Amino acid sequence: MRILKSAVPIFCTAAAARANSAGEPLSPTNIFAPASTPADTISGLSLLVLTITGAMFVIVLCLLLWAVVKFREKAGAGPGEPAQVYGSTQVELAWTVIPVLIVTILLLATARAIASIQNAIPPPGAVEVSVIGHQYWWEYHYKKSNVVTANELHVPVSSPVHPTPTFLSLFSADTDHSFWVPRLAGKTDLIPNHPNSMWIDPRETGVYLGQCSQYCGVQHAKMLLRVYVQTRDEFDRWLEQQSGPAAASDSTIEGRRTFESTACVNCHTIRGSTATGTFGPDLTHLMSRETIGAGAALNTPANLRRWIQDPSAFKPGCLMPAMGLSDSQLDAITAYMETLR
């Protein structure tokens, strides 16, 4: 019974591995459902490691069970001591050398996987993005196209024929963070004063989820990641649209004034307005994002209003303060935000 239960981690992992081939995904963040080369390599290596350790487990478990059952003191047996065995050079040598060989195999496989992921060189078609971790949100700079956005990363799909991998340079503005989208790649930390990099080349379009996985403060739990993988055309259109300034609309001029006259501008940028703060996310194309607060809430008008009124309703402890705005101010600002497509 006990044994059954503990075999579970190994089997569950294996089951998890198989689940991605069966229609219903076990989880959108399953590390055994890779969709990008680094994740593939890792998953392949992981299965090898799982197999080898699994085999070790089964062998040692059988020996243990056998010994534990076979050699228990039997009720009827005499009161004497069993034969006193002190050791054996041969046997001990054998179980030293076998693990050494196994470790050698594991090491070789691992070393190669490390090199193939870490030493990759960006091909000419690669998209380069700087990722900057902030306490509880992500900032992205598209290097070649002047686009700045937050929390939701857009990248083109890549294929062996037209490789368009995305190379991420990782920085931190404050504490340590870690960029982890399990289906695309392993995680890499964002550390102040210590630039890092990683790459992904997703082969299917869709949304990939993940989240910060290095403890960075109160709201570490709600520093979620969304990666939108688009066809090359869609991606180019998206870039094009994002590089422009904010949409201007006369109907919300009231909200815009309120925004520009409160503290908001100290922290947020809206290109084409007077707001140039960099402490908080760029809001120029806020409405092109599906969530707010790094995935803390869906980007609906009601949620947006509530967020501006009091961010800690969604993210207690986040670094945007409640501004104490009146209802009408709130309505105006929200309406203004709604136009930032």
Add this chain to the structure above:
Amino acid sequence: MSAARATVAVVRSERAPLVDTLHEWVTTVDHKRLGILYIIYALLFLAFGGIEAIIIRIQLIRPHNTFVSPQVFNRMFTMHGTTMIFFAAMPLVFGFANYLVPLMIGARDTAFPRLNAFSFWLTAFGGLLLYFSFLGGNGLYGAGNAPDVGWFAYAPLTSRTFSPGHSTDFWILALLLSGIGSMGTAINIAATVLCMRCPGMTLGKMPLLAWLNFTMAGLVILSMSPLTAAQLMLLVDRYLGGHFFDVQAGGSAVLWMHFFWIFGHPEVYVLAIPAFAFASEIIPVFSRKPIFGYPVMVAATLAIGFISMSVWAHHMFTVGMTSAGNTFFVLSTMAIAVPTGIKIFNWLATIWGGKVQYRTPMLFCVAFLFQFLIAGLTGIMLAAAPFDWQLSGSYFVVAHFHYVIVGGILFTIFGAFYYWFPKMSGRMYNEALGKVHFWLFTAGFHLTFDFMHVPGVLGMPRRIYTYEPGRGWDIWNLVITIGVLFQAVATLVFLGNLLWSKLWGKVAGSDPWDGWTLEWSTASPPPAYNFPSLPEVRSRRPLWDLKHPEDPDWHYE
């Protein structure tokens, strides 16, 4: 400065008034009493840490739970980790080492009895200081708050900018105190093993427990100091405005990681090696055979101690080291599997061909073998750096280390409690309750920590106070939390058993297990002077020699 003062020993056995008893315990320099103090103190903190674990688990029972606030949650896991490692597990192993090492090597006391007392009290006050932060975390006049930077307190989260107030200072200072205390105890243990052995006990004839604790002491000496140094630097940063870990002034966050893990990894072996020591004493006695391959066991232990000093950066595979650096640490980390494997196989070979008696201590050790095997293998998975890029910082890591620490170390410690309880208290524990404890705890352990691997593989990071539904994590978290309930009840059964048996258990006699090492040759509990006359030994199993004069071990060694 008076000359030696004569006291009459008999006074101790009579019922002294409470104040006198208290005074005796507070001023004692007897290694056995200090050992028991260590253990009781550690049990108290085990309960604190356990209560914090319960709070963590209740919060995580379902997505978007609001049992505690994020701030409180972060304090809980920080305090849980810190408490369990520094104020529960370490004092437990130190307590047993203090109690057992002198007895097993036939000494009257440790090498530095007063240093021993000093070290214990320093550690004890360190723990009190840490918990005082709940009241005085913002300074005496502010509201209380406990540290919330995680047990490895990565920079720059610990800088004044990101953790204002005093909570982080409490963490630093408490660990500084207990760290110095640990170093004192370790120095004492190492010196005791080297200088206080009874006649005839060469290094090669020492019980394995003494060998292993000696290795542990060496590791503490070499690994506590880097932590102490790093804490001093952090203090300089926080109090004097230094820039060691101040990233704005060019300081490095990665340096702290290196310093911490240069301590942190050997630290986990500081806990593991004494656990191996318990297993190496308990398994032979209940299998009725000597330990298989004594010299190899000693060599493997030293190898583990040695290699463990060079593997620290396997906790840092994700911080962006070069591929060569990563590969080196993969190699050194995996190398540890070899000596550890030797140990596992030698314990197995000790059971093999024996007449195994399944008393409670042995049950815990068998479960330990089984669980440590799994835990070590998950460690190997983490050691494969690319695999770790997926698993690091996830619940898989949490599952791995609880599997080692709870399933491995805590289990042998429970085993050690039952095994030496008759010696320490003079009374037998209740075997039925012991078995209840074992089965309940084992069930709870497996419910909790087996299933904890799964959310890790499914992408659940650790240290999150809540999580999103729809990621396939919900059901596992529910099961994990249910398991804790079993563990809590089992722990209460355990504490109850100890108390009840101390008061009403049946008298144990000096040698209830038919053991082979020196502690079983003196009365239970042993008199303050341990041995009326220093024993003289000729083999690794001195009591076997006495019990079997026709076939003694020293014939062969």
Add this chain to the structure above:
Amino acid sequence: MNIGAFRSDPAMVTQTVEVPASTAWPIVLAFGIMLVVAGLVTSESVSALGGLLAVTGAVGWFRDVFPRERHELLTVSPEVPAVTTGRTTIDRTALAPDRHRIWLPVEIYPISAGLRGGLAGSVAMAMLAIIYGLVSQRSIWYPINLLAATFFPTAGPQAAGDLTRFYPSMFFLAAALHLSTSILVGLLYGAMLPMLPRRPILLGGLVAPIVWSGVVYSILGIVSPVLDSHIDWIWFVISQIGFGVVAGIIVSRRERIPTWQRLPFALRAGLEQSGMRDESHHGGEQ
């Protein structure tokens, strides 16, 4: 029932024992130090009080051990528990109820034999591999480069370069890899062949390499894709067998295994135990 106790020299049995005297100074000093640091997080007065206590503690402690350590004398209770056991008989392995524990094996030199076997096997294997290189690619460097490629990803030098050329770094990598594995396998043979004595050459030379090749076949794609894509499996098996046969011959030669054929497993495995037959000629260590 045996009763024993440690031989106590009558001269050594004393009425009293000196043990270090109890003292409060360590706790005072510890408390003082705690207050000193606690002052950092509370207020200076706490530190000051702590400093005072610490100094008192330190001075008190000093006076405790200087010029002479303080002791207490305890009277020894005369009762010494007897060391007894109810389990007086000791089982023996079915061999012979003799007396001695012996270090087995007495006759073989597992480590050196294994090393030699491994080395010889590695040479044999390297020769075969080089012949293969010559036959298939007309280059002795080809197999060497392939082996070293294990360390590098597909993007390594061999993707661009020519696998038949000589690269010093590849050569050393391959040599190190080849030698270390060979020696380890040789050691393993040395340790295990005596335990599995029936037809060591068949087992070690044929069966093991084929099983091993099968395992490698299934995992090589992950361990070393370069090797995997270039490998010629027939030659691979042949060179493995070459290794196995040569290593097996060398090892078994040195161990005179035939004389052990009828010994029980426990003996062949070299278990040390008490009461085991000492049928060997002493002086095994050499």
Add this chain to the structure above:
Amino acid sequence: MYFLIAAEAAIFTIFVVAYIFYVGKSATGPQPAAVLHAPLFLTACLLSSSLTTHLAVRGLRSRNVRRFTWWWCGTVILGGIFVAGTAREWRHLVYQDGLTIQTNLFGTTYYSLVGLHAFHVIAGLLALAVVLVFAIRGDVRQEHSARTEVLSMYWHFVDAVWVVIFTVVYLIGR
């Protein structure tokens, strides 16, 4: 004592590593080359004090309490000079060169490393002084030579650390 020294050595190692790690990484403020002058005289004092303790202990072992007292006294004086010299150097650094522990990374690592060492020197000096008082009062006899030896071992260790620090800070680190 050997174990204590091992532990202390590990602590110093970490500080030295931190110092080396940060050499040349200070963005602003005075750089080591500009403000540090190798304190050769002080180094000589400290190193010779090792010799004097050694001679003192030798004296005690051969029952020559007088010789012990004098050499021991010499050690205390030489150690005192070292501490005083360090204090002067620091004063100069703080007031003339404007280098404090807060100025830059160099300041932080320099004061911490040298300060940690100075702390050990002072602790050692206190212990030495206590023994000296006892010696002057005539309480030190030959049977105490083992204990004074332990103290002198500690003092040698502190000196050895200084050699490392001197090399790292004043020779390589500039």
